[in-house]
Amino acid sequence: MATEPKAVINTADLQLEHWTQGELYESTDKSFGTLLGLAGLGVSYNEVPPGKSGCPFHNHHVEDELFYVIAGTGEYRFGDERHAIKAGDVLGAPAGGPETAHQIINTGTATLIYLGISTMAKTEIVEYPDSGKFLAKTNRDGPKTGRFRHIGRPEGDLDYWDGEPSA
Template sequence: MSKTSRPHLIRAAEIKALPEQQHLHQFNRRAVRMTRGLGTAAGLERIGIHLIRLPPGHDSTQFHSHSADEEFIYILEGRAIAEIGDLECEVGPGDFIGLPVPSPAHNLRNSFAEDCHYLVGGERNPLDVVDYPRIRRSMLKRPRRWVNWDDLNEID
């Protein structure tokens, strides 16, 4: 499908028919989420929006922060534990998390018996630095790819 032929409207039945893609985080084996990409399907290029299903016992990602990309999370169904900086609290349907830049480190953890469904969205800036404070790592997002700073050669 060409960029110009993407629909601007995706009906509920079409969203349900979108395949779920499993995302595994490279720094957290417990971070397993099932994703349906809505933004790209609707032709958005500067904003990423995804419908997420977080199974019980899993994290959404590795606890991290962004230097350039703002994000949001809106809980649709189920519950999770939100970690936002030093805050840890239960979130449920209708709860909204806004993460302006520079964002506090954050993560969702599903410690409950049912799936947690949420909408997540954020900017797609060409450059972003993502810090993972608990594991003392950083990643640089460049256009269409990620660079692991720990694998770069030293610069004189």
């Protein structure tokens, strides 16, 4: 049974999910745009401990992102630059190529807390410049259409006609 969207959500009431990946990545977070009834706008609450990041350095080809720092300090890696960030800062990550790649890193001594807000495209390509990967994904409506999600590297490129019948 689907939950009725709410007009107001307090972040203190969110059921946060904690996860870690290796030594560099850790976050306690929750995506909650759908709880507000938002179909075209993603919203997440993120708590990142000192010395960690909530995601790899990446850029979106379609979706724009915005981050609002609620508490703590850190570093915003954006393209070839690094910016010191603190509570009250607003960070932009427009769609584009590697020049808009971004990553938030907690370089402080306290938990870094921020909101992430993004457009929600039906189809998206994400690049990861540090590892040379890409992600191709769709977010289709409806229970029968499902989703497509593939992570790969460009060197795995196939010819357009590879595997197609020739007769």
